[in-house]
Amino acid sequence: MSTPPLLRTATLLAGIAAGTLLLAPAVVREAGAQGVRRPAGARGVAPRTDASAPIPSDPAVRAGRLPNGMRYYLRRNARPAQRVELRLVVNAGSVLEDDDQRGLAHFTEHMLFNGTRRFRKNDIVSYLESIGVKFGADLNAYTGFDETVYILPVPTDKPGLLEKSFDILEDWAHGALFDSTEVVNERGVVLEEWRSGLGADTRIRDKQFPVIFRGSKYAERLPIGLPEVIRNATPGPLKRFYRDWYRPDNMAVVAVGDVDPARLERLVRQHFGRLAGPARERPRPTIAVPPNDSALVTIATDPEEQAGSVTVLYKHPPALVRTVDDYRRSLVGQLYNYMLNQRLAEIARRPDAPFAFAGSAFGSFVRATDVYQLQASAKVGGIVPALEAILREARRVDQHGFLPAELQRATTAVLRSYERAFAEREKTESASYVEEYVGTFLTGEPSPGIEWEYRQVQRLLPTVTVDEVNALGRRWITDRNRVVAISAPARDSATVPDEPAVLAAFRDADSATVTPYTEVVSDAPLVADVPPPGRVVAESTVADLGVTQWTLSNGVRVIMKPTDFKADEVMMRGWSPGGSSLVSDADYASAVLATTVVERGGLGAFNATELSKKLVGKQARANAYIDALSQGIAGGGSTKDLETLFQLTYLRFAAPRRDSGAFAAFKAQVTPFLANRSNSPEAVFADSVLVTMAQGHPRARPFTQALLDQADLDRAYDIYRDRFGDASDFTFVFVGSFTPQQLRPLAEQWLATLPSTHRREGWRDVGIRPPSGVIDKVVHKGVEPKASTLVIYHGATTFSPETRYALRALSDYLEMRLLENLREALGGTYSVSVGGQATRLPHPEYSVTIQFGSAPGRADSLFRSIVAVIDSTKAGHIAEGDVQKVREQQQRTLEVDRRENGYWLANIAARLENEEDPRGLLRYEAFIRGLTAAQLQAAARQFLDPASYARFVLLPESPTP
Structure with a gap:
């Protein structure tokens, strides 16, 4: 249901206003901003040297064309296991719309989720949710200028799942109903999607497109369309677009996953072989962008x-x-x-x-x-x-x-x-x-x-x-x-x-006549003075997690989890308590910017430019950070470049650089953005939320020019040296494709030699607390007829795995119910997001956030609808089918997450930082299996207190409907 981020030209041109590079790597065929063409899939064929020879197709792909013209591309791939990625690709987008259809290519995409021959009304979404496929995050679609793509990732571990998924693909291809009642109901959803995109970028785009696309139909066929066409959409023009362009010779099925391609091919032939195009096929034109002689x-x-x-x-x-x-x-x-x-x-x-x-x-x-x-x-x-x-x-x-x-x-x-x-090549994701x-x-x-x-x-x-x-x-x-x-x-x-x-x-x-580019490149080693190595003084294992732990001679603790999820990936995080909480309020700005300022200066003997050249070809990074309650290093890279990763980590402690020129350059870079930051309604809104929820605490301030001006280079450098001057209380976690034997000499050489003074310190509670009671705050900023609402329920809690899971389950359930209510039933919003979390430090507390966009005049009524759903949940009106959907979606997510290095790094590190036993991770599946309606009801009563929440609403400066 999304037009960006996969809409090629919208992505391409959005950066004009945003000040970012236009050509996103995902859509660049040749060369991107800083990288290379994304290499294609796995096993190939032997190379030929004839320059004019055609590039061969990968023999691992079973590709073909049915007699009716429908194409298919099939491949077996077991990452993730017991999953298949399905796509229905339509070679038609908004540029093919007739004058009375502007926006209806995208509207057609919406309607394919709202009634087909086999699946009435919202049954496609409901069925897929029941097998663990989440609407939006997994099940989705996008409409571009030139194509429409339907996205369906499904599990394959139960009988009938794959076959029913092909029923859905087939219905999308030729079974849409376009029921008049459903069309009327969907108008509101599409209008809210249009509304959500309104803002400075859209207004600038609307001024620039007629020039950029001068003389081309692209200038007037933005996929989101015209609001007047959307408001008055009827089945007739939608059916015409569907009939003209959703035809076998203009579509393809793509299926990649843990399934035999022969089975996939049989399903393609069974479901699509009998499809026929219209009696009079409309030629698919190629829309040109005319040349221009003058600029x-x-x-x-x-x-x-x-x-x-x-x-x-x-x-x-x-x-x-x-x-x-x-x-x-x-x-x-x-x-x-x-x-x-x-x-x-x-x-x-x-x-x-x-x-x-x-x-x-x-x-x-x-x-x-x-x-x-x-x-x-x-x-x-x-x-x-x-x-x-x-x-x-x-x-x-x-x-x-x-x-x-x-x-x-x-x-x-x-x-x-x-x-x-x-x-x-053997670990590539099916989605790629x-x-x-x-x-x-x-x-x-x-x-x-x-x-x-x-x-x-x-x-x-x-x-x-x-x-x-x-x-x-x-x-x-x-x-x-x-x-x-x-x-x-x-x-x-x-x-x-x-x-x-x-x-x-x-x-x-x-x-102009310009001088040649010159450069000085150092051939000095990355680390000039290699210290005598330390040693591992203690070793233990946690067999249940596949984890090995070392204590090094300087006090550093190293946690390792080798995996086979990737062939060439190592992820790392190291931390110790303290952070900016240990500096004075007067030094807070310098502490916040300390790692940015120091890292901009380079590392060791190399300034930033020299370091960039020195590291060419090395897939390794180690970036320092100072948070409110801790400081640390986050990084990773290629197994081949492990030594470089360890050396960079060592230098972050032992050889930071103070570079006044780099600091001045950083200030010059961010100043233009800060100067106009208050122009943005979203920035003003976010700042208001931050200040209100921290009750104006001096350490919870927006990043403004005033804060930048308070930062002092010398103090930032001194704070950095202090925070990273003692590694004796640091813990490092490594996850990825390595063995402990590979890491041991590197840890002894580069981590056991980090500076250590064995001082005893921890974080300090600086007293940031949310306001008590009910807060209702309206921010008036912006000119567009749209509202953004953020609701935050919060309070003290007991920090435990049970609490965290209860918040996760409640959030997942609420998001599903609110999408059904606010979007599908009321047509009042395009999307609703719900998130719940519990934190232990500096004091145990929880929050549940609910966010949605809407027309300004509907913000209050939609909030009342949210409260009604919450009250219904508290009263126990929870369908067992919905509980099962939550369980299934969480189980499917967990199955995939457990094969990701990032999942283990984040969760092991979080539990250690919160002084928990990381083996608690192994209980999560039991939490999912044991979820009941009664637990959701209890969680709603505990965490959604009507006497303890804040509601923030962003409205335009002038009244609008």
């Missing part, structure tokens, strides 16, 4: 925008990757973008940088158009300098090219990325394969498999020359088909350039 410029300001940005788009025909030569070209593109992005990042680290962030990318725009883009997030009043800077860097490459050393680093980085993907094969159907690009890709990358990358990469920029950056999109806060309008000033910047760049 198109769009400039949009908005009172709620938080930062200025400038994006230059160069339109190109689709660069489809179908031959070996195409594949090589895509690798060259990855190298170009990697190197230019490294240069832009280096500039952004300077105190006098002309932009806060900048990036280069090439990828898919819409079906018939690719784009190369340069983008920069501008400082206040600095749009022209930011534009000049990104054009200057492109010009520098054009005139002088990249350095051989840059190409070598880029080659190393790209190759290492593919190498790691190859190492994980499915996404790939969806793209294969929609674009026609083959899926050769990671084995083929890795061999080609090994063979082709060393043959790429600097001159070849340099020449690519000249093909991407052209005088024709150029579009410039600028956005800025309205309060900065006086400094926003007009079109002549923008075009003048291009003329100046075209005639």
Whole structure:
């Protein structure tokens, strides 16, 4: 039911206003902002060296076409086990709508969940919830400009589940009912989805799309559509769209999972072989984006925008990757973008940088158009300098090219990325394969498999020359088909350039002479002074958890859980008590920013830029943090780079850097966002919630310019050194693909030698408490006709595994009931989220949060509906079928989570930090099996106290319906 985040062009263009790189990695076919093309699936075929040879298809994929034109892509994959990922892919999206259907491609998607031949009304959702598939999180769909995709992940461990799932796919393909009553009911849900997207980004997009897509139907076919069409939707136009485009020759089934492909193929033929298209098939057109000889410029300001940005788009025909030569070209593109992005990042680290962030990318725009883009997030009043800077860097490459050393680093980085993907070829998630094969159907690009890709990358990358990469920029950056999109806060309008000033910047760049790029690269070792190793002084095991524990000679505790979930993944977290609670209120700002400030300075002998170059090809990270009650290190990486991970961890303690230039650069980067932060209704609302729930405590303040100004570099550095100056009370947890024997010499060399003074300290309770009683607060901010409501029930509790599970179960149950009530029955909201948690430190307390969006005039009545559902739960009106749905969904989630390294790291660390026995994790399944309606009733009575909650409502500044 989602249009973003998988909507290609909406994702692509949303970043214009947000100041982020437009081309998200998930939608870039060639080169992303900082990475490489996502390598395809597993086992491939032997490589061929003929450049014109077509890229082969992965033999592990069973692909075919039925006589009626329906295509299918099937693969066996056991991660996760006893699951299959199903997709129905329709090669039709909003760009194919007729004038009276604007928004009905997306509305059609909604209606397929509201009545089909086999499943009436909401029965699809209800059935899938009963087998553990959660609506929204698992079961979903999205509509883009060019396609509609239905997402159905299902378990396969019980008879009939797979067959019934194919019943659903078949009904989606040709069994929709479009009942008039259901259409009327769904209008409200779709309108609320439209409403939820309103804001500065949408208003800027609406100004820019007519220019960016000038002369194309894309300019007027945004998938969410027009509210007047949605309000008046009837079955007729919906059925016409469904009849025209949901036909066998325009659809595909993708199925990947723990199932024999032969069985999947039989089901495809059984369910889709008899489908027939309409008697008169409507041709599926390719919608073009017309070329433009002269530059198109769009400039949009908005009172709620938080930062200025400038994006230059160069339109190109689709660069489809179908031959070996195409594949090589895509690798060259990855190298170009990697190197230019490294240069832009280096500039952004300077105190006098002309932009806060900048990036280069090439990828898919819409079906018939690719784009190369340069983008920069501008400082206040600095749009022209930011534009000049990104054009200057492109010009520098054009005139002088990249350095051989840059190409070598880029080659190393790209190759290492593919190498790691190859190492994980037997551990790839089914969802990754499915996404790939969806793209294969929609674009026609083959899926050769990671084995083929890795061999080609090994063979082709060393043959790429600097001159070849340099020449690519000249093909991407052209005088024709150029579009410039600028956005800025309205309060900065006086400094926003007009079109002549923008075009003048291009003329100046075209005639500019720039100096060559130079660099100094250190060949010094990452750790110059290697300390004498310490040793393991005690060892124990927790057999039930598969955990080994060491105590090191300096007091550090190491907890290890080896797994086989991934072939090349290690995750780590280390912590000790204290945090910012141990500094004075006067030093709080410096403590909050201490790790950010210090890490921006680099590490050991290397500044941030030097460190980035030093670590090229290394898949390892170790980032310091200082929280309210603890400080620690979070990181991980490749098993191959374990020593680098340990060295980085060591340096975080032993060799932090104080860099005044990096601190100044950081302040310069965030200042433009802070200057306009109060423009955002969402930011103002969040700040109000924070301040109110902490009763104005000085340590619970929004991140503002005032807080930034209070931070002092020297104090931040001293606080960091103090917090990480004694590791004797640190605990480190490692989870992943390693053995204790591999870790032991590394732990003795790099963790047992961390500085230790054996001081005794803990965290301090600084007295932050929520307000008592009932709080009802309204915030008026923003111009759009929408409301956001946040309800927080809270209070003291006994911290225990039983309490935590009761809150989880209550939240899951309530979210399901509220979606049924507020969305499906009342049509008052697009989504409702409910979350419950208990915390032990600094004092045991709980909270249950409920969030939803709506029309301003319905916020109060929907809250009353929430209270009615809560009261019904307290009264024990809980259907056993709903309890079973909660149990089933939690059990299915747990089955998958237990095969994830992140699950074990987070839960072992949390229990140790809360001084609990981590073996309590093994009781969780018993909690799920034992869940009853009586427990949910008791939890509602305990945790949803009508005398202890806060309700916050964000409303527009002017009254709206």
